[in-house]
Amino acid sequence: MTPPRRRNFRRECNSMHVVFVCHEYPPALCGGIGPAVATLGRGMVRAGHRVSVVGMYPDVATDGGPGFAAELDEGVRVYRLAVPGRMPGLNWYWFRRTLRAHLVRLHANDPIDVVEWPDFLGTFWRPIDGVVDVLKVHGTALSNRRHGLRQRLPSTTFALEMRTLRKIRNWIGVSEWFNAEWREAASVTPEREVVVYNPVHTAIFRPAPDREKGLVFYSGAFRARKGVMALARAAGIFLPQVPHARLVLMGFEADLTKQDILDQASGVADRIEFLPFMEQRQMAELMAKAEVFAMPSFYESCGNGWVEAMSCGVPVVGSTLSCGPEIVADGVSGLLADPARPEDIAEKIVRLLSDAALAGQMGAAGRERALKRFSVEVAVARSDSFYRACIEASRAERGGDRRRAEEPGAGT
Template sequence: MADVAVLDDPTVPLVVHLIYKLDFGGLENMLVQRINRMPATAYRHAVVALTDITDFANKISKPGVGLYALHKQPGSSPGTHLALWQLLRQLRPAVLHTYNLSAIEYAPAALLAGVPVRINGAHGRELSDPDGLNPRHKLLRRLMLPFYDCCYGNSADLVAWNRSVIGVPEHKSCLLGNGIDTDRFQPGPRAALLAASGFASDSMVIGTVGRVQAVKDHAGLVDAFIALRASMPAQAARLRLAVIGDGPHLAQLRAKVSAAGLDGQVWLPGARSDVAALLGGVDVFAMSSLAEGTPGSALEAMACSLPVVGTRVGGLPEVIDDGVSGLLVPPADPAAMAAALAHYVASAELARQHGAAGRQRVMRLYNLNAMVAAYQGLYDKLCERKTAFRKQEKSCVES
């Protein structure tokens, strides 16, 4: 277990964020944004990774944020529950905030450690269970419900699923959407992407950003790119694909690209810290996901005035106004993805119109400050409720 000392001010309540791994990804990026933006006088923060912490932690700019890795082994790993209980006893947080299914089972340890407020966030579903119907997973979620004060979703789709499938009562359920820094993510020059990728200045670049894992179906996006080139021979020579992000399937994806003879046409740089600048060189953004929450990468692309072609899964239909700011296609359908992308390749004016509409949509509905305020408001409400309950309980005992 490695740590950086938490800012030592016991008058400011501490929030412990429990995630599977602190690494490049949309959930992790939004978590870091909230930590960096939330007023230091409101809450202190610590991040506990069940497995490991990577260099992605360097994106946390707020001083005094504690970082802890429990190095959980595959399987049930009961020792991890004990290690977390010991750590929580040491840190004495006001809130344990767990993320997704991988961390949901640790609420009992927090209760035993005396953590007053416990929250779980649904930020997406697993590739093995895109509809959230796995009986064992549903049972685990239901068994954990009594240990949580709130189980929110970051899309309306996830909130509805939490209530109807898992049985989360309405008073424990709410929507906390993602938010984007529209000052950082805005239309920009193409130079950064062209210089990094080596693409020619007249290239038509289809881009995507995200962790390269099975649920994102980047292999399907490569198939769509191949189909697009075949369907538009006059444009094929200038078509390019940029897949920005690291992950367990990156080597496999690179092998697929090489086998298709596309090494010069597809750029796979791995994780990058300059995503906002690179998006300036993208013409159309694509999301081929098989399951999603509210995808921050799509919102970032829209903030940069890019039209988005996305699959009709999870929160993507909430984010993309079909036919206005982008186009929606069925998941796992490279031909449909290619056909949608072709609309923007054929019409730069359509791409411009949809991109402009997307930026306006993000500025209106997905504001970063509003997101931070919503999370802080939830912490405030639950902490105040628990404090009032304890005062009432103490008064009853004394009387």
């Protein structure tokens, strides 16, 4: 797929060309960032905008072509650039140079209004004239280190992430909690900021007519920070108490293996099932059949799993830590547990499994909450408004710079 011819869309309509820099776009195996970008990008297309996604991916088959593979995903133009392997020790430089060069070419063919950058890996390098840069504060390698979690990345990455946080002064946080944490951690006050929760496609993640009795469901990467080990320990408590219950974990091995998880499930390993990570429609069908969704994370920036489960009308056992209380209304759309206390997690799961009326009430409240706060339509509207505010502010700043340059004696 070749870039479209240059056109002045600003004069033709009120649409924007928005580019998301994303290195995890589906079907790449990833955490929550890729699906969130895909959901928002498709929603922006349906709202009449032009959307491109540009990112670096290993094993890109370019067949001797321009160094990238291109595809069209529900109107979203996706450019998967081959990760450069130039010089040991300087790959971080070639990575960012290659990414920026592609953005420059794309801008020359179809003028870009906004580039939304991820904070993860700190891939922002230099601005492009006439393009507004926005930072999605979603989760950095620094975040994991800050919370005492293992991170196998070079120290250069941490420095580049901090540089990106300080260079881009338009912030979109995926939760109030996360924005506040990184204002403090980076010692930065953004010039403009807003919260846009990771969106859920509420027509895909919707309640099912029937639920599977006793099904406790988890979806996501198998990471210590997501409370998977704590959930496995809790399973050793709640599964014996509820004979018909079982725990299903859908995801992929990240810093934990399946065996690591089973080793924590004392005496109940035969009632724990693993499923491979699936595309969203398949995952939504399985999630909607659960009686309880459990993800007692130690740390989340938004918690996509909680949002998706609420959209399915499934009551959530979430976390008292990080953004948990902001995303899941405790006692309303779910119950929050201390991830450091498996007995607390187990007690909350048993309460929901044994009280169908309570579970139904919380599931319905969660669905309503998802529609009002986490839907694609809400995320598109808030993103659109913020992008336009940043564009207008940028134009005003450039106009002020020109006026100052034209003042008598400005060049002396």
